[in-house]
Amino acid sequence: MSEQEENVESEKLAEDIRQIKEMGSVTLPDAKHVIHCLNIIGQVEGHYILPAQNKTTKYEHIIPALVAIEQDRSIEGLVIILNTVGGDVEAGLAIAELIASMKTPTVSMVVGGGHSIGVPLAVCDNSAIKPERFRELMMSTGELVMDVGSVIDGEQAVKEGLIDRLGGLSEAIDCLYDMIENSSEKEKAENVSDNNRPL
Numbered sequence: 001m002s003e004q005e006e007n008v009e010s011e012k013l014a015e016d017i018r019q020i021k022e023m024g025s026v027t028l029p030d031a032k033h034v035i036h037c038l039n040i041i042g043q044v045e046g047h048y049i050l051p052a053q054n055k056t057t058k059y060e061h062i063i064p065a066l067v068a069i070e071q072d073r074s075i076e077g078l079v080i081i082l083n084t085v086g087g088d089v090e091a092g093l094a095i096a097e098l099i100a101s102m103k104t105p106t107v108s109m110v111v112g113g114g115h116s117i118g119v120p121l122a123v124c125d126n127s128a129i130k131p132e133r134f135r136e137l138m139m140s141t142g143e144l145v146m147d148v149g150s151v152i153d154g155e156q157a158v159k160e161g162l163i164d165r166l167g168g169l170s171e172a173i174d175c176l177y178d179m180i181e182n183s184s185e186k187e188k189a190e191n192v193s194d195n196n197r198p199l
Contacts, residue, residue: 033180035077035173036069038062040084040118046091057084059091066098077176078106086116093120100124105179109172110163119162128161 001009040062042055069075080099086092099106108123127134137150137160144151157163165171 033076033177034074035079035176035180036072036075037079037081038065038069039081040095041082042087043085044087044092044095046088048088056087059088059095062095063098066095066102070102070104075104077180078102078104079172079176080106080108082108082110082114082118083112084114084116084118086118089116092116092118096120096124100126105176105183107172107176107179109169123162127163130161133160134162 040057042057045054045056045058069078099108110118137152139148140150141148143149152160152162154163154166158165167175
């Protein structure tokens with residue numbers, strides 16, 4: 001490897017490390033498919049700055065990251081790792097709406113709990129739960145001492161239709177790979193049908 005190639009590799013590694021430290025995200029180009037990993041952890045910080053001792057994810061970092069991921073043609077998929085206690089509802093809803101509107105195949109994985117705005121971030125537009133049932137779970141007053149809502153575990157979340165399935169990181173990556181491959185096949189089929197249109 002030449003000195004110039006080593007410098008380029010060194011700069012790329014430094015950028016990857018900066019991206020992980022500052023944004024909690026990384027893109028690995030040497031995998032089966034190029035996917036981007038984006039973390040949303042702690043409280044979603046939005047319109048108000050939270051105390052320094054709080055672990056936060058700043059929405060002003062996440063929103064431009066989503067825009068960059070959506071327009072980067074080398075990124076084939078997005079995995080979002082969520083471990084959040086909620087936070088700014090307006091900021092969380094803005095992030096959820098952007099995620100739901102992306103064409104980039106996306107899988108969300110909840111690690112630990114998903115509280116408050118963490119639920120819409122996890123499921124965006126893809127939940128099978130009936131709106132009435134969701135409201136019923138959300139407005140329950142008998143379970144939580146200091147708040148309204150329900151505590152449900154992963155198995156119950158699947159039964160309710162809130163999430164698709166249980167699994168770990170490997171299953172999330174496999175699911176994302178399947179989505180990417182199905183998306184590519186669909187795109188190829190659409191291109192073939194476009195090419196067969198009479199002029």
